[in-house]
Amino acid sequence: MRALKLAALVLLGVACAKENANNSSTASSTASSTGGVDLTGAGATFPYPIYSKWFSDYATRTGVKINYQSIGSGGGIRQLSEQTVDFGASDSPMSDDEMSKAKGGPIIHIPTVLGAVVITYNVPGLSSPLKLTSKAIADVFSGKITKWSDTRITSLNPGVTLPATDILVVHRSDGSGTTYIFTDYLSKTVGTWNTSVGKGKEVKWPVGLGAKGNEGVAGQVKQTPGAIGYVELAYAKQNNLPTAAIQNKAGKLILPSVAAVTAAAAGAAGTLPANTDYRISIVDAPGADSYPISSFTWILAYQHQRDQIKGKKLVDFLNWALTDGEAEASALDYAPLPTDMVSRVKTRVAAIDFNTAK
Amino acid sequence: MTSLPADWLEKDRRRLRVEGSAVSDRIYEILTAGCAIVIPALVIAIAVAIFAAAWPAFSRVGLSIVTSSDWDVANGHFGAAPAVFGTLVSSAVALIIATPLALGVAIFLSEFSPAWLRQPVGFLVDLLAAIPSVVYGLWGIFVLNPLLREDVMPFLRDTLHLGATPFFRGPAYGPSMLSAGLILAIMALPYISAVSREVLMAVPRSQREAALALGATRWEMIRDAVIPFAKSGIIGGIMLGLGRALGETMAVTMVIGNRLEISASLFAPGYTMASLIANEFSEATNDLHLSALMAVGAILFVITLVVNGVARWLVWSVSRGRAK
Numbered sequence: 001m002r003a004l005k006l007a008a009l010v011l012l013g014v015a016c017a018k019e020n021a022n023n024s025s026t027a028s029s030t031a032s033s034t035g036g037v038d039l040t041g042a043g044a045t046f047p048y049p050i051y052s053k054w055f056s057d058y059a060t061r062t063g064v065k066i067n068y069q070s071i072g073s074g075g076g077i078r079q080l081s082e083q084t085v086d087f088g089a090s091d092s093p094m095s096d097d098e099m100s101k102a103k104g105g106p107i108i109h110i111p112t113v114l115g116a117v118v119i120t121y122n123v124p125g126l127s128s129p130l131k132l133t134s135k136a137i138a139d140v141f142s143g144k145i146t147k148w149s150d151t152r153i154t155s156l157n158p159g160v161t162l163p164a165t166d167i168l169v170v171h172r173s174d175g176s177g178t179t180y181i182f183t184d185y186l187s188k189t190v191g192t193w194n195t196s197v198g199k200g201k202e203v204k205w206p207v208g209l210g211a212k213g214n215e216g217v218a219g220q221v222k223q224t225p226g227a228i229g230y231v232e233l234a235y236a237k238q239n240n241l242p243t244a245a246i247q248n249k250a251g252k253l254i255l256p257s258v259a260a261v262t263a264a265a266a267g268a269a270g271t272l273p274a275n276t277d278y279r280i281s282i283v284d285a286p287g288a289d290s291y292p293i294s295s296f297t298w299i300l301a302y303q304h305q306r307d308q309i310k311g312k313k314l315v316d317f318l319n320w321a322l323t324d325g326e327a328e329a330s331a332l333d334y335a336p337l338p339t340d341m342v343s344r345v346k347t348r349v350a351a352i353d354f355n356t357a358k
Numbered sequence: 359m360t361s362l363p364a365d366w367l368e369k370d371r372r373r374l375r376v377e378g379s380a381v382s383d384r385i386y387e388i389l390t391a392g393c394a395i396v397i398p399a400l401v402i403a404i405a406v407a408i409f410a411a412a413w414p415a416f417s418r419v420g421l422s423i424v425t426s427s428d429w430d431v432a433n434g435h436f437g438a439a440p441a442v443f444g445t446l447v448s449s450a451v452a453l454i455i456a457t458p459l460a461l462g463v464a465i466f467l468s469e470f471s472p473a474w475l476r477q478p479v480g481f482l483v484d485l486l487a488a489i490p491s492v493v494y495g496l497w498g499i500f501v502l503n504p505l506l507r508e509d510v511m512p513f514l515r516d517t518l519h520l521g522a523t524p525f526f527r528g529p530a531y532g533p534s535m536l537s538a539g540l541i542l543a544i545m546a547l548p549y550i551s552a553v554s555r556e557v558l559m560a561v562p563r564s565q566r567e568a569a570l571a572l573g574a575t576r577w578e579m580i581r582d583a584v585i586p587f588a589k590s591g592i593i594g595g596i597m598l599g600l601g602r603a604l605g606e607t608m609a610v611t612m613v614i615g616n617r618l619e620i621s622a623s624l625f626a627p628g629y630t631m632a633s634l635i636a637n638e639f640s641e642a643t644n645d646l647h648l649s650a651l652m653a654v655g656a657i658l659f660v661i662t663l664v665v666n667g668v669a670r671w672l673v674w675s676v677s678r679g680r681a682k
Contacts, residue, residue: 072640098643168531173616173633175641201641204430209533209627210616212637219499224507224531 038313042069043076043089046115046177046232047297050334051089054325062320064313073177074201080107080300086310088300091115091177092184092201093279104302108348109278110318111296113326114265114335116233117182118256118293119244122221123148123162130244131156131253134189134284134292137246140228141169141186142197143207148226163226170220170229173210175201181295182230185283189292233261234333248292249284260291261335269341278348294335303352311354318349405659412653415646423653429618431638436650440618442657444535444628448610449603451539451624456547457596463547464554464592469580480555487548495612498541503532503613511536511625524622533615536624541609546599553595557588590677597669604662607632631658 048070055066071079073090080088081102089112099107119137121130136152139145145152149164172179183199197203211217214235221227222241233256236243245253254260267287272280284292299318305311322345326336337345415423419436426437463483467476511530515521561584569583570576585592607630615627616637631654642648 074639074641074643077643166529168529173611174637175639177641198432200432202431202638204428204432204618208617209531210629210637211533212611212616216499216612220533223499223504 037067038064039066039086039310039317040068041066041076041087041089041299042071042079042085043300044073044091044177044297045070046091047089047113047334049234050113050325050329050332053328053332054321057325057328058317058320062316064317066317072175074175077300080104080302083306086301086307087314089298090300091295091297092180093281093298094300102302104304104306106303107300108303108352109298109300110322110349111278111337111341111345112299112321113297113329114261114282114294114337115177115181115297116256116261116264116291116294116335117178117185117230118233118236118241119228119230119246120218120221120236120241121228121244122223122225122242124225126160126162126242128160129242129255131247132244133247134186138186138190138193140167141171141205141208142193143169165226168224168227169205169208170211170217170224170227171205171208172202172213172217172230174212177201177295177297178214178230178232179203181283181293184281184295185293188281189284233258233335237333246292248288248290249286250288250290252288254289254291256291256293258330258333258335260289261294262338263287264290264292264294265296265335265341266290266338269338269344278345301352304356305352305354308354311352315349315352315354318352319346322346322349408652408656408659412649412656415649415653416656418646419650419653423650424657427618427620429634431642431644431647434646436646436653438618438631438634438650438654438657440620441629441631441634441654442661443620444538444614445604445630445632445658445661448535448538448542448614448628448630449600451535452542452546452603453596453600455539455543456550456599459543460547460550460595460599461554461592463551464558465580467555468558469576469584480552483551484548486544487552491545491606491609492612494541494545494609498537498609498613502540503537506530506534506537506540507532515625525624527623528621528625530625531615531627533613533627534625535614535621535628538610538614538628538630539624541613542603542606545606545609546603549602550592550595550599553598554588554592557591557595558584560591561587590673593672593676594669597665597672600665600669601662604658604665605632607636611636631655 048068051068051070055068059065068089069075069085073092076085076088076090077094077098079085081098081104083104093109094102094107119130119132123130132153133156136145136156139152146167147164148162148167154160154162180199180201183193183197183203186197187194187199197206209220211220211229214231217229218231218235218239218241221229231241235241236256243256245255248254264282264285264287267285267290268280268282271286278296278298280296282294282296285294299321301314301318305314322337322342326342329336415436419426423436423438424442425439426435427439428435428437429440463479467480471479507530511526511532511534514526515530520526565583565587566579569579574582610630611633614629614633616629616633617627618629618634619626621628634654635651635658638647639651642651
């Protein structure tokens with residue numbers, strides 16, 4: 001009996017340790033280590049590859065060390081609101097309600113790079129890119145179209161034979177900026193989607209399977225003949241996934257690319273008021289070459305910085321990122337901001353004041 | 359062990375206490391008492407913190423968090439019934455598959471296995487517990503799910519005609535309650551088999567010899583003399599495995615299909631409470647949403663407590679039954 005008790009205790013211990021390890025990965029990241037670090041930030045996972053490149057390049061150039069925890073946009077917003085980090089990062093703009101709860105006063109949204117959501121699919125025998133409209137996408141993702149051979153799809157793809165097989169919809173199961181951008185696009189362009197499903201980082205999907213992360217969605221689509229899903233542009237490009245061409249506002253079919261995403265930002269920029277706070281959606285942007293499912297990703301910072309030294313470091317970094325940093329973006333499959341927009345965004349950075357801080 | 363009269367032992371202990379250092383005894387007592395207080399206090403503190411964080415959701419949505427199936431964050435509806443269902447069903451499937459397998463391994467190793475085989479096989483089975491759950495998840499995505507979709511599911515549904523029952527109906531996608539149950543079975547198996555093996559080996563030799571002397575065959579000896587003796591320990595092991603299955607997060611999230619819907623079919627995708635929290639927590643900004651996820655955590659906590667309570671009760675009633 002003694003040996004049994006011992007064995008049970010050891011096993012319990014192993015189980016507990018494992019659980020703790022699972023949980024602490026999110027919990028421990030809230031503790032900000034300040035040893036030799038000048039700025040700390042937290043937030044979106046989507047721009048993490050480009051941000052970490054920026055931070056390491058910036059550190060070698062200026063010696064300023066930035067510690068960024070990619071814990072998700074929600075966590076970034078919460079931590080910035082609680083003032084436990086110097087800046088946040090998010091894939092979706094903060095709501096007025098969230099802004100009003102921030103403890104450090106008004107928050108400025110600085111768009112850094114652009115991302116896009118692509119439709120990927122697994123249709124055996126299809127060699128040319130699938131062509132879709134927002135209406136067709138909404139019908140597929142809400143279960144109104146259930147077969148690939150549906151005329152609402154075949155009429156968009158003349159000269160291509162599509163199989164009469166079932167469509168399997170794959171969506172993200174985890175809360176995600178990718179889902180936000182995708183549902184924002186469908187809400188903006190398809191009235192019935194807006195009233196039935198709506199937009200958000202997680203929505204109530206009428207049909208389909210949920211998979212975790214871009215890799216989960218892509219993996220499920222790749223494995224299942226007849227599947228369709230949505231993933232980040234950068235992820236799709238790096239893994240050579242088949243992507244659909246989507247009809248934009250101008251009526252042109254556009255394949256996702258870094259250039260087409262930047263074009264969407266340029267198209268949207270033309271309609272922006274001079275005093276915009278950049279909390280804007282650029283899905284279904286005007287412009288002949290605009291890819292319609294595009295979005296900014298933002299760095300969030302308090303307008304009134306509490307710490308003069310940190311405030312200056314943050315502003316210097318943002319200015320560097322908007323100048324030199326932008327040039328590095330497309331190599332990592334992120335779309336840079338259009339050049340004429342950069343100077344306008346810099347005036348927003350200039351609105352961050354740190355001179356009055358202690 | 360030679361046995362000594364009880365009063366002699368007591369006298370001896372008293373003598374030791376007088377002669378030994380009373381101060382060091384005292385320090386040791388305080389230290390161990392401290393450990394004994396801190397751990398239960400920690401459990402209570404965790405429970406209080408979770409329920410406090412969950413309170414806004416409980417007071418807003420009430421009981422419908424476990425009765426409603428409408429989980430719609432954008433519209434503030436938080437009904438987690440499919441996740442509660444999924445947690446219970448996936449764990450049940452896991453136990454149904456894992457228990458006979460684990461008991462088979464344990465009985466073989468303790469009763470039939472040649473000595474040279476016992477160590478390596480036991481070690482390899484125990485090793486299943488050391489594999490990180492994310493690795494199980496990856497294996498599930500790349501090996502188990504395609505296998506289920508291409509071979510196992512069509513076989514069950516069409517060849518065995520189990521599609522006629524409501525439990526094996528519908529299209530075979532791969533990610534499903536069945537897939538989650540299988541992964542959990544593999545993960546719970548080493549816990550059940552390790553504990554069962556230890557208890558079976560702890561059954562006194564005299565017990566076996568007595569059965570054999572009465573003319574029992576080997577199988578009768580195991581069935582009538584060994585297993586009844588080890589029953590309470592085996593149940594304890596099964597409950598340990600169940601505890602593992604209920605709380606498992608990562609591997610299940612990767613294979614279950616994450617669909618908030620209650621379906622009788624094991625081929626249909628499902629959801630578990632742990633997966634729901636893991637999926638939505640990092641991007642939850644809205645206070646009610648966060649609180650609702652905490653509430654799901656609180657419910658999982660309660661279910662785990664109930665399961666442990668039932669396990670205690672089972673072990674207790676089985677061992678009492680034997681004493682009679």
